[in-house]
Amino acid sequence: MSDWEAGLEDEEAGAVMRTVVRQLKLWRESAGLTQAEFGAAIGYGEELVSSVERGRRIPRPEYLDSADEALGAGGRIAALKQDVAEVRYPKKVRDLKKLEAEAVELGAYNNSVIHGLLQTEEYARAVFNAHRPVLTEDEVEQQVAARLARQGILDLMTGRRVFSFVQCESTLLRPMGGRMAMRQQLERLLEVARLRNVDLQVLPLDREVNSGTGGSFRLLKLKGGATVAFSESPLSSRVTADPKETTVLDIRYGALRAQALSPQDSLPLIEKVLGETRK
Structure with a gap:
C-alpha cells in the first residue's frame, strides 16, 4: 500500500x-x-x-x-x-477534475505532449517517467491513475459536453514511450476524433503562423456562463477566471483553430503518421 x-x-x-x-x-x-x-x-x-x-x-x-x-x-x-x-489524487488534480465536470465546453491547445484527456495509459506513464527530477514509481503510478480517472468525461453518455483539441503536429511525431506505445496512442486519437462531441485538429509544422508558441493552455466554459483558463509552465500550473486573461486566451484559441487543419482533414494526417510507425 x-x-x-x-x-x-x-x-x-x-x-x-x-x-x-x-x-x-x-x-x-x-x-x-x-x-x-x-x-x-x-x-x-x-x-x-x-x-x-x-x-x-x-x-x-x-x-x-x-x-x-x-x-x-x-x-x-x-x-x-x-x-x-x-x-x-493530488489536490490540483481533484480541483481540475471538478472544473472539467462542471464545464459544458472545453478547448485545449497542446504543443509538447498529447492532451491528458486523450492519453493512453502507456503514453501517460512515459510522460511522467520523463519528469526531471525523476518521480518515484509510486508517484508515477499515482499520477497515471489520476489522469486516467479524468477521462470518463469524454463519454457522451455521461453528459453533453463539447470538446475541442488542437494538437501541434510535433506531438504526433515525438514517440513517447517507444514506437508501440505511440502507435497505440495514435490509434486512440483516431478513436476519440470520431466521437460526435469531439473536434480534434492538428496544427501542421509547415504553417508559417502559429499563435500558440507561448505554450499549452485550455479553456473551460462553465454551466453558469463563466470561462476559466488553465495554463502550465515548467514549474507550476495556473487557473484564472479573470475576464481580461480568459478573453486573450479565447482569442488565441480561435486563431489556433483557424490555423490548424479542419477536424476532417486532420484525420488523414494522423493516419499517415500512424502508418509510419508500422514500417
Whole structure:
C-alpha cells in the first residue's frame, strides 16, 4: 500500500480521511477486535491497520471490502471507496477534475505532449517517467491513475459536453514511450476524433503562423456562463477566471483553430503518421 500514503496537506482530503478513519475504528471496536486481531481477519498486518487508523495510509478498495465483510457492515464500509478514491489524487488534480465536470465546453491547445484527456495509459506513464527530477514509481503510478480517472468525461453518455483539441503536429511525431506505445496512442486519437462531441485538429509544422508558441493552455466554459483558463509552465500550473486573461486566451484559441487543419482533414494526417510507425 506504499502508493496510497496519505498526503493530507489540503483540508478536503483531511476531512474525508478523518471520517473514514473514525468509521473504521468504530466498527472495529464495536466488534471487540484489537488492531492485530482485525488485521489477521482481513489479511493485513497490525502495523498497516494502525497506519490506516492514524490517517497515515489511505485504505485501498480491497482493504475496505475485506473490512466490510469481516465486520459484517453490510456494504456501509465498502461504500466509502468512492470518497477514498478521490482523495488519493493530488489536490490540483481533484480541483481540475471538478472544473472539467462542471464545464459544458472545453478547448485545449497542446504543443509538447498529447492532451491528458486523450492519453493512453502507456503514453501517460512515459510522460511522467520523463519528469526531471525523476518521480518515484509510486508517484508515477499515482499520477497515471489520476489522469486516467479524468477521462470518463469524454463519454457522451455521461453528459453533453463539447470538446475541442488542437494538437501541434510535433506531438504526433515525438514517440513517447517507444514506437508501440505511440502507435497505440495514435490509434486512440483516431478513436476519440470520431466521437460526435469531439473536434480534434492538428496544427501542421509547415504553417508559417502559429499563435500558440507561448505554450499549452485550455479553456473551460462553465454551466453558469463563466470561462476559466488553465495554463502550465515548467514549474507550476495556473487557473484564472479573470475576464481580461480568459478573453486573450479565447482569442488565441480561435486563431489556433483557424490555423490548424479542419477536424476532417486532420484525420488523414494522423493516419499517415500512424502508418509510419508500422514500417
